[in-house]
Amino acid sequence: MLRRRWAADTLSRWFAMNIMMALLVAAAMNAAFVQFAGVWAKPGIKDIGIVEQAAAVVRLIDSAPRDMRPRLARAARGDVYSVEWFPNDDALPMRRDDTYVGVTARLRDLIGRQNVRVLGSEPGDPGVDGTPTTKYALAIDLSDGSWLLFVAPERSWGLNPWARNVLTGIFALAGSVAVGALASRRLARPMEKFARQAQRFGADVNAPPMESAGPLEFRMAAHAFNDMQARVKRYVADRTYMLAAISHDLRAPLTRMRLRGEFVEDEEQQRRLFRDVDDMRAMVDSALAFFRDDSEQEEATRFNLSELVNTVVDNFRDAGSDVAFHHAGSVAYTGRPLSLRRTFSNLVENAVKYGTRAAVTMQETEDGIEVTIDDDGAGIPEKLHEAVFRPFYRIEASRNRQTGGVGLGLAAARSAVRGHGGDIVLENRAEGGLTVRVRLPVFDSVQALAACHPRA
Numbered sequence: 001m002l003r004r005r006w007a008a009d010t011l012s013r014w015f016a017m018n019i020m021m022a023l024l025v026a027a028a029m030n031a032a033f034v035q036f037a038g039v040w041a042k043p044g045i046k047d048i049g050i051v052e053q054a055a056a057v058v059r060l061i062d063s064a065p066r067d068m069r070p071r072l073a074r075a076a077r078g079d080v081y082s083v084e085w086f087p088n089d090d091a092l093p094m095r096r097d098d099t100y101v102g103v104t105a106r107l108r109d110l111i112g113r114q115n116v117r118v119l120g121s122e123p124g125d126p127g128v129d130g131t132p133t134t135k136y137a138l139a140i141d142l143s144d145g146s147w148l149l150f151v152a153p154e155r156s157w158g159l160n161p162w163a164r165n166v167l168t169g170i171f172a173l174a175g176s177v178a179v180g181a182l183a184s185r186r187l188a189r190p191m192e193k194f195a196r197q198a199q200r201f202g203a204d205v206n207a208p209p210m211e212s213a214g215p216l217e218f219r220m221a222a223h224a225f226n227d228m229q230a231r232v233k234r235y236v237a238d239r240t241y242m243l244a245a246i247s248h249d250l251r252a253p254l255t256r257m258r259l260r261g262e263f264v265e266d267e268e269q270q271r272r273l274f275r276d277v278d279d280m281r282a283m284v285d286s287a288l289a290f291f292r293d294d295s296e297q298e299e300a301t302r303f304n305l306s307e308l309v310n311t312v313v314d315n316f317r318d319a320g321s322d323v324a325f326h327h328a329g330s331v332a333y334t335g336r337p338l339s340l341r342r343t344f345s346n347l348v349e350n351a352v353k354y355g356t357r358a359a360v361t362m363q364e365t366e367d368g369i370e371v372t373i374d375d376d377g378a379g380i381p382e383k384l385h386e387a388v389f390r391p392f393y394r395i396e397a398s399r400n401r402q403t404g405g406v407g408l409g410l411a412a413a414r415s416a417v418r419g420h421g422g423d424i425v426l427e428n429r430a431e432g433g434l435t436v437r438v439r440l441p442v443f444d445s446v447q448a449l450a451a452c453h454p455r456a
Contacts, residue, residue, distance in 0.1 A: 057150075081151060085149075121133050261274055335440070344371070355377030357376060368441040392407040
């Protein structure tokens, strides 16, 4: 039953239905334009206001002597139309089959003569010589068989044909754009939703499953994506718990090794053994902290990011470190403050540890917020810029356990920043030292980030 319902909602059917709807709406808009703007664009004879005036002129001239009619016809000319008298229909420059039924009954009532003959033509109708006419013409016979010809210029409410055609084209283009935008928006909405949910999962494996909506193809892709996401989440959870358990279980043998080291009589060997045990314990503690932060999610909230970074910098200043902070003003951010505080503390600590001073700069960009930490140390070879983010990776020549750290600081920092949808990159400074560039995207609301990264 579900499969049968889905089959009626495939992407190809969506395209076909949207194209059909677009064509129907465009046709309806065109019909509406013709219906409501047709008189304005190219009115008929009965809509240009000549019928009533012609009836009054006909009554006046028909009651006058025949020899005065040419002069009266010329006198009746005005800005709206011209009038010409013809003694018979042979001289009339109109086709005899141009009988204008549409206004004949009206003119008969206005003139008071039921045998009135009326000929009429509009712009575009064939003339006597077969070429299209360019003006309105209305011929009415008088009681003695003579004719009055009323000729009016083409009426378009003050717009010439070129301007009228341009305006009609603009209306057609605007209607097509509106219909096309609505149709394309309806088709693009499921794809945009799919892309946003995929991006959420890219930022955090604990993102909620993708909603199954839209055409059949999108729902099939959503189900496949959710299956993949579930497998990845299980893999990450199993890896995290396993490594955390291993790190935790290592504490017991390390404690026993230290106790047994108390019985070693050789002081030099005992000192080396205790040093190795302490190094291993430091690695285990760091690993536990790293895996704990990786598996537990802090609740997202909105806070002042510039104030948070300034607090981190002040802590290092209080400890006697030379750290400067430059920022344009307060920056509100939606994220996890404790996680970011640890991240910036780690990065500033590295800058101070491997250089004599550090400079922290925060600025807003088109994509979000960028925080840079510059130091004047020895820097890191460019080929190792990605390697240093691997857990437990150390550059022995400069950054080793004797100077502090077990190789998890940068890995934890990048994990936290990527958990906010951002990233960390390293750059060597031309004047010497290293630049750590932290890029954080901006979410519209706390709920948006909380939905993207729910608490475990």
